[in-house]
Every structure is written in structure tokens, then in C-alpha cells.
Amino acid sequence: MKSKLLYLLISISLIACNNEESLTFETLTVSNDTCENCTLVSIEIPKALGRNKLSETINIALREEIIALLNFDEESNANSIKGATEAFIKDYEELNVKFPEESMPWEAKIYGTILFENKDVITIKLESYIYTGGAHGYGTNRFLNFDIINGAELDRQDLFKNEDKFKAFTEIIFRKQENVPADATINSTGFMFETESFYLPDNIGYTDKGLLLFYEPYEIASFADGPILLTIPYTDANTFLKFAIKP
Structure with a gap:
């Protein structure tokens, strides 16, 4: 039993050292x-x-x-x-x-x-x-x-417990930020989502302020509009994240 415990402690120590080096x-x-x-x-x-x-x-x-x-x-x-x-x-x-x-x-x-x-x-x-x-x-x-x-x-799908639920939640925030009426199609104000359906960008990253969603120029709007950014605070995003971040 002692040898197994010692092996476990050594393994944890090695992992910690490797992470610190990483x-x-x-x-x-x-x-x-x-x-x-x-x-x-x-x-x-x-x-x-x-x-x-x-x-x-x-x-x-x-x-x-x-x-x-x-x-x-x-x-x-x-x-x-x-x-x-x-x-x-x-x-x-x-x-x-x-x-x-x-x-x-x-x-x-x-x-x-x-x-x-x-x-x-x-x-x-x-x-x-x-x-x-x-x-x-x-x-x-x-x-x-x-x-x-x-x-x-x-990859993007690796970030979420349930990507579909996060997408549905994000669409509500996106519509509020970009002034898209809740009862209108997602492209009603000039966006260019394919098939008239909201989707997440491939570009998503962790920041100190929250989870950042970055839509490339041309991805959902004209080049002149530039990139579209949406930051979701971790207090809201953590419910959906596999890696919850302490605010």
C-alpha cells in the first residue's frame, strides 16, 4: 500500500514539474x-x-x-x-x-x-x-x-460541455449586442449568416475578461464592417465550459 502511495505522489510531482516547464x-x-x-x-x-x-x-x-x-x-x-x-x-x-x-x-x-x-x-x-x-x-x-x-x-467542440446549448445562449447575447430583434431572422439587419441560422465562429479564445468569440471579416458581415467580437463573462460562460474559469 505504501509503495502504491509513494508511486502516486511521485507521478503527481512529475506532472506538476512538466506543467511548470510547459x-x-x-x-x-x-x-x-x-x-x-x-x-x-x-x-x-x-x-x-x-x-x-x-x-x-x-x-x-x-x-x-x-x-x-x-x-x-x-x-x-x-x-x-x-x-x-x-x-x-x-x-x-x-x-x-x-x-x-x-x-x-x-x-x-x-x-x-x-x-x-x-x-x-x-x-x-x-x-x-x-x-x-x-x-x-x-x-x-x-x-x-x-x-x-x-x-x-x-478544437472548438472541445471547449464546451454542450456546444448546442452554448450556441443558443450566445445567440441571445449576440442579438442584444448587435440590435437584432429577437423575433426576426438573424440576417434581418444585414448580417450574412449562411442558411439564415446563427452559428459560432471557429475563432474562440480565453481572455482575462471572458470567453471571446471572434468572427472574421467576411464571415458574417461585409469586409467594411470588420471583425465582429463578442465577449461573454465567465460568470455566464462557465455553465457551458469544460474548463471553467474563476472570475
């Missing part, structure tokens, strides 16, 4: 040499330290997000941030050779910060601005959530 970060910076008519790439993100599952999960998730953001022609085989940066610059150079008078230098700025963390969950916010020609670039935010204990990335 929350240690350094800044990873990737940029290229700039010139007057050159493509600009500037990346600054947190890099998780330590050889454990959580650190590996966080670093892989960030790497994959950045590779996707820099993948212009969707044919890149880059498997690293550096490789994706080089491919992004090469794509512009090839386009500039074909259309030298029409192509403006491209730009990619990506900045990551630790938005929220406690003993159970950590959220990393990834801000990006990508310009690859045209009238304007595209800026957005991505929120990556991680289960600290299990070292796993959390």
Missing part, C-alpha cells in the same frame, strides 16, 4: 532583409521550451498556422516557418517577373502573444496582416487553445 517560453523571431521594393516578412511568436508533449503541441500548432498564412498558391511544400517565409518571398518574385508593372511588394506581419493562462488552459493569440496585391491586405486574429494537463490542442 509554461516557459522564449520569443522566436523570423524576418528577412528589407529593401525598397522587396517583400517584407516579420514574424514574432512565443516558442514553448522543454521536451514535453505540451511544448511540442504548441510549437507544431503555431508552425502550421504560420505556414498556412504564408501559403499563397496552396502548392507550397514548406514544413518549417523559415521554409514558408522563403516560399512566400519566392512567390512574389515569380509574380513580379511576369507582371513587373502591376505587382506591389508583398507583406506578411505575424505576431503571437500569450493571451490567457491558468493551471488548466492556455490561449495564444496570433495576429496577422497579409498583403499579396490588390486594393488592401487582410488582417485577422487566430486563437489557439491548449489543454495544459493533457498537452493537447483544443
